[in-house]
Amino acid sequence: MEEDYVEVRKSWWERNWKWFVPTGCVSILLIFVLFIAGIFFGVTSMMTNSDVYKGTMNEVQHNQLVIEKLGTPIEDDGMTSGSINTTNNDRGNCNLQIPIKGPKGQATVFVVAEKKGVWKYSEMTVFIKATKEEIDLLKK
Structure with missing residues (x-):
């Protein structure tokens, strides 16, 4: 008497779950990391493209004492860290810390400003790390 063997074929999931599950988990994690990085770089880019940032860097790069x-x-x-808040481009406030460097050292620029039509700065100082010196860029 011959025995008939019926080959039972496993489903796709039963054959492939061992590589599919880790790959799926890694993919979800990667998408999450890319999403967070996108938000981070978007916010950072928004700060560095602002009028306050550009005006401050211009002042820093042309100040003889800082040079x-x-x-x-x-x-x-x-x-750059801190915050910039504006409404309808007519009103707003800003509080930024901008790390800067030159060939001779590093510093941090502290900026506080308020906008009522135009930005009015209440603080724009450069703190030199090596000497602990503070340079007020608003004093002319």
Whole structure:
């Protein structure tokens, strides 16, 4: 008597779950990380493209005392932190910390401003890290 063997074929899931589950988990994690990175770089880009940031960097790069302490060129050195809030582009406020560097050293620029049509700065100081010196850019 011959026995008939019926081959039972496993489903796709039964054959492939061992590689599909880890790949799916890694994919979801990667999408989440890319989403968070996109938000981070979007916010950072928004700050560095603002009028306050550009005006501050212009002041820093043309201030003789800062040039004396840091050398030229003076450029940003990492991530700008703080906040910029505006409504209808007519009103707003800003509080930024901008890390900068030059060939002779590093510093941080502290900016506080309020906008009522135009930005009015109440603080724009450069803190030189090596000497702990503070340079007020609003004093002319």
